[in-house]
Amino acid sequence: MNIRQLSVFIENKTGKLSAVLGLLGENKIDIRAMNIADTRDFGILRLIVNDTDKAAEVLKAGGYASTSSNVIALDVDDTPGGLAGALSVLDGNGISVEYMYASLSSAGSSAHIIIRVDDNEKASAALSAKGYKLLSDEDIRNI
Amino acid sequence: MENYWNKEIECMSREDMKKLQDERLVAQVKHVWDNVPYYRKKMEEKGVTPDDIKSTDDLYKLPFLSKADLRDAYPYGLLAKPLSECVRIQSTSGTTGRRVVAFYTQHDIDLWEDCCARAITAAGGTKDDVCQVCYGYGLFTGGPGLNGGSHKVGCLTLPMSSGNTERQIQFMMDLKSTILCCTPSYAAYIGEALKEMGYKPEDNCLKAGIFGAEPWTEEMRREIEKSLGIKAYDIYGLTETSGPGVAFECSEQTGMHINEDNFIAEIIDPDTGEVLPEGSKGELVFTSITKEAFPLLRYRTRDICVLSRKKCSCGRTLIKMAKPMGRSDDMLIIRGVNVFPSQIETVLIAQGYPPNYQIEIDRVKNTDTFDIYVEMTDEMLSDTVKDIQTKEAELVGAIKTILGINPKVHLVSPKTIARSEGKAVRVIDKRKLV
Structure with a gap:
């Protein structure tokens, strides 16, 4: 099961990140999880939001370059070693992780981990088979 | 004598x-x-x-x-x-x-x-x-x-x-x-x-x-x-x-x-x-x-x-x-090489970039600097830095192949390159040569 992630191009200059987040806020886009990959000249802001289509429209209208891609959202126990167990499943299946980031769930008992792997389908199947819970776009909307 | x-x-x-x-x-x-x-x-x-x-x-x-x-x-x-x-x-x-x-x-x-x-x-x-x-x-x-x-x-x-x-x-x-x-x-x-x-x-x-x-x-x-x-x-x-x-x-x-x-x-x-x-x-x-x-x-x-x-x-x-x-x-001479902005445009288009670019030339310590600013698009964007940097390196390589000199490429946000009367300003030559 995949969820959609938006990636936004941001120049590495003061105020650029605040501007894009402000724009999303004004348009009532709720951010569920986020992460920034940065280089000397630019950064990629990765977002999991409550309404991906609307966010994409808002960004386009605001003059931002953005693209959507599929990632996996995994629910893991918020206990020591919880994530390590999930990663060893991926590792055991020869699936490599491009990047990942996490957010704590409001319930406090589990954490949401966003993972970008080289093969989403294979990773989903392997994790589900081991009893891990994967979130859907629907789940994300309802968080 | x-x-x-x-x-x-x-x-x-x-x-x-x-x-x-x-x-x-x-x-x-x-x-x-x-x-x-x-x-x-x-x-x-x-x-x-x-x-x-x-x-x-x-x-x-x-x-x-x-x-x-x-x-x-x-x-x-x-x-x-x-x-x-x-x-x-x-x-x-x-x-x-x-x-x-x-x-x-x-x-x-x-x-x-x-x-x-x-x-x-x-x-x-x-x-x-x-x-x-x-x-x-x-x-x-x-x-x-x-x-x-x-x-x-x-x-x-x-x-x-x-x-x-x-x-x-x-x-x-x-x-x-x-x-x-x-x-x-x-x-x-x-x-x-x-x-x-x-x-x-x-x-x-x-x-x-x-x-x-x-x-x-x-x-x-x-x-x-x-x-x-x-x-x-x-x-x-x-x-x-x-x-x-x-x-x-x-x-x-x-x-x-x-x-x-x-x-x-x-x-x-x-x-x-x-x-x-x-x-x-x-x-x-x-x-x-x-x-x-x-x-x-x-x-x-x-x-x-x-x-x-x-x-x-x-x-x-x-x-x-x-x-x-x-x-x-519109020919420029950069580091002794003849450069037409249109050549750079051709490469950008061939590599999938938009023809929205700006060339900036300056002379620092008596050597020409050659910077190209290119606007990012949805199509060229990826969620990984690696993909973007690979494409950027390919662009630099393609320009070097055509011109024989290495540019420094900078990716910038869409519509940020200055336009005058609707037309983009292609070249900013900061060298003071006359």
């Missing part, structure tokens, strides 16, 4: 030079008419025949040739000799669609090298000198031209070609080079490198430098002269007419003497094509009156400059051209 390579020509009276030019022009027009259908057609369209050209006074009647003609006639359309008579080609800094291929017979090579020999001699070169040529060798005319001139003069020639500064300096020191030929920015770079290595200007044996192929200023000249402990001479030329040596500087260092026995220079109004009187600023036009294989008549260089017949203290009577003060087209 001024040295001349060919005193008879270089100090010829104006009357004799005009007579020589008249004879050569009349013969050249006939040669072109008989052998270059492309130009003959242009003459016919203008209603001119060789009979109308009786002297240089009739030069204005002939049609112009431009870079666009060279493109249309590529590769053989302006060739005036059978290929079996040609021995060499040279070409401009590799450009898609704008490439110029010039052909030479042995006679043409001899004349070209002779022009370069005059330049080297005017810079004080003799058979006792060690001449280090670090212009690029190959299709570029810089290396082959000065190499040939150096041989004619009888200098010990070091055919270094460009790059590998450490090796350049090692040869310069070990073999005691006395004359350096390269682009002015490379000369400045060598000067800096020598300083960094702990050498003082008097530690090298250099006495003169012959620098050209890119615009440079008087300030830069002084700086190079100081850092290398030499006298720096300017040289001018273009592949279309032969290469370096069309004009060269003498000890007075106030402009370059045009080798008028081979090239007739005119200054025209770039908009109307009208010939302007001596001393006017306008576009420089050359007519080759001795070249056999690739004899361009009234070729528009796009260089804006001024001609002067003011008496020169060096004794030469050859007309002088000032340093070109700009271009009448």
